[in-house]
Amino acid sequence: MSDLILGLDTFGDVPVDDAGATLSYAAAIRQVVDEAVLADSLGVDAIALGEHHRPEYSISTPETVLAAIAARTERIRLASGVTVLSSDDPVRVFQRFATVDALSRGRAEVILGRGSFTESFPLFGYDLADYDVLFEEKLELFVKLLDERPVSWSGTVRAPLHEADVFPKTESGRLAAWVGVGGSPQSVVRTARHGLPLMLAIIGGAPERFKPYIDLYRRAADQLGTLAHPVGMHSPGFVADTDEQAKELFYAPYKVIRDRIGALRGWPPLRRAEFEAEAAQGSMYIGGPETVARKIAHTVQALGVGRFDLIYTAGAQPASARLRSVELFGTKVAPMVRDLLAG
Template identity: 80%
Template structure:
C-alpha cells in the first residue's frame, strides 16, 4: 500500500498560548501556516483546511490561507476540508483554487461539501429551505467548470451562464476535486454519478460501519459507468508522547467544543466514559504514536481506503501541544502505519 496518502486537517481552532490565554484569530491563522510548514518538512502528504464561520475557528476562507502556505512549502498538497459549496459561487470557488494551484505549482485540491454547520447560509444571503437544491445545482455547475472549457448552464438559484469562459485555467488542465460526505447514501451516489473521489467524514462510532457507503460508491459508479476513485476518510485525533498525556490534553478542550455544538443540536453533555469508549473503539484516534498508528492501520485495512486525513485540532489545545502532535504524526505515526500495512 505504498500509494497510501496521509493528511492533516484543521479548522484553525483558536488555541491557547503557553500561559493559557486564547490567541487572536490572526495569530491562529499564522499558527496554521506554521503547522503546515512543519508538516511539509516531515513528509505529510496533504494539509486540509475546513471552512467555518464561528468564533472558535479562524479559517473562514481556506484557499486564502492555503495560498499563504503555498509560498512557504514545496511538496505538501493543499486542500480544503471542506469548502461549503452550497453557500458559495462555483465560478469563484474554481477561480480561487485555480489560483492556489498556480501559486503552488499544481498542488491544490478542493473538497466540496454541503456543510455540517449552517452559519454561512444567512451570512451570505441563502435560504436554508434551499439547502439540498443549492448543493445539487452548484455541484452540477462546478463539474462542468472542471472541463476548463466555455460553459453553458442554467439553474433556479443562480444566474445562467451562456458560453462563459472562466479564468485562470490550471496549468495541467486538471483541478483535483473530491466530495466530502458525512453519511448520506444520496450524497454517496451523487459523488459516484459525477465520477469524483469520495472523502468520508468518520467522526463517531466504529469506522467499520462506513463500509457499506464505500461499497455503495463503487457499485453506483459501476452501474452509472463512471470511475470509482480510491476513497479517503478523515477522522479526529491527537498524538502525544503517551496515551495518557494525549487524552489529558485533548479531553477538556474536546468536551467544551462538543458540548457547545451539542447545545445547538439538542445533544446531552458528553461524559468521560463516552469519550474513553470512542478513543478505544470508535473514531477518535488519540494516544501515543504507537497507539494511533495501530488504530489507523486497522481502519485503513478494514475499509480499504487510499487516504487518511487526521483532524488534529479540536478546541483550544495549547500551541506547543499542537505542534508536537504534528511532529509525531509526520515523524512516527505515518512510518509506523506504512510498516503495519506492508
C-alpha cells in the first residue's frame, strides 16, 4: 500500500520535564510544534491536533497551532483531529483552515466532528439538547462552503445566508475535509451522503469490530451515488526502544487521565490487567518499533484503511520521551509498516 498515509495525532496533553515538573500550557503548545517539526523532517505523512477545552490539554484552537507548524515545515499534512463543528461557526472554520492552507501551500485538512467531550457547548453558549441538530445543520452548510462559490443556506441554528461569498479561497479550489466518527451508523451514513472521507476513532476493543462501519460507508456511498474515499482511523499508542519501556512510560500518565474522564462517565478505575489486554489484543499500539509496526500493519490490512494516525500522547508523559516516540515512529515504525504490507 504505497499510498498509505501514516500520521500522528495529539490533543496537546500537558507533559512533564525530565525532573517530573509539569510544563506550562505555553510550553506544552511549543512542545507540540517541535514534535511536528521533527515528524516532518523524518517523513511522517500527517500531524493531527485535537480541539479540547479541558485542563489536561493545551490545544483549544488547533488551526492556530497548525499555522505555526506550517511556517516551520515543508511536506507534512496539517489536520485537526477533530474540530468540534457543533460549537463553532462553519464559515469561520472554513476561513481559518483556508488560511492554514495558504500558509502551508495546500497541506491543510479539517477533520470535523461532534466531539467526544461536551465542555465546548456551555462554554460557547450552545444547548446540549441541540447536540444532533447542531452538527447536522452545520455540516450541511460546511459542505456547501467547500465548493467555494456564493452560498445560500437556511437552518435553525444560525442566521441564514443569501449568496454569501466567503474568503479566502484556497489555491486548489477545495479544502480537504473529513468527518470524524466514533462508531455511530447514522454518522457513517451521513458522511457518505455528503461524499466526504471517513475518519474512525478506534480507541478501545478489537479494531476488527469496526469493519462493518467501513463496509457500511462504502455501501451507503454506492447507494447514494457519492464517492467512497479511502477510510482513515486513529488509535492511541506509544513507541519506545522496548516494549516494557513503552508500557511503563505510557501506563501511569494514561491511567490518571483515563480514571479522571472515566469518573465523569461512570467507568470503574482502570486496572493494569485491562491495560495489558488492550495493549495485546485491542486498539492500543504500545511497544518497541517492531511490535507497534506489526500491529499497525495487521490492522491496516484487516480493515483495509488508507490512513492510520497514532495518538502518541496520553496524559503527562515526559516531553523527552514524546520526542523519542515521534522519532521512532518516523525512522522505524512507518518504514517497517510499509515493508510489511509490501511483503
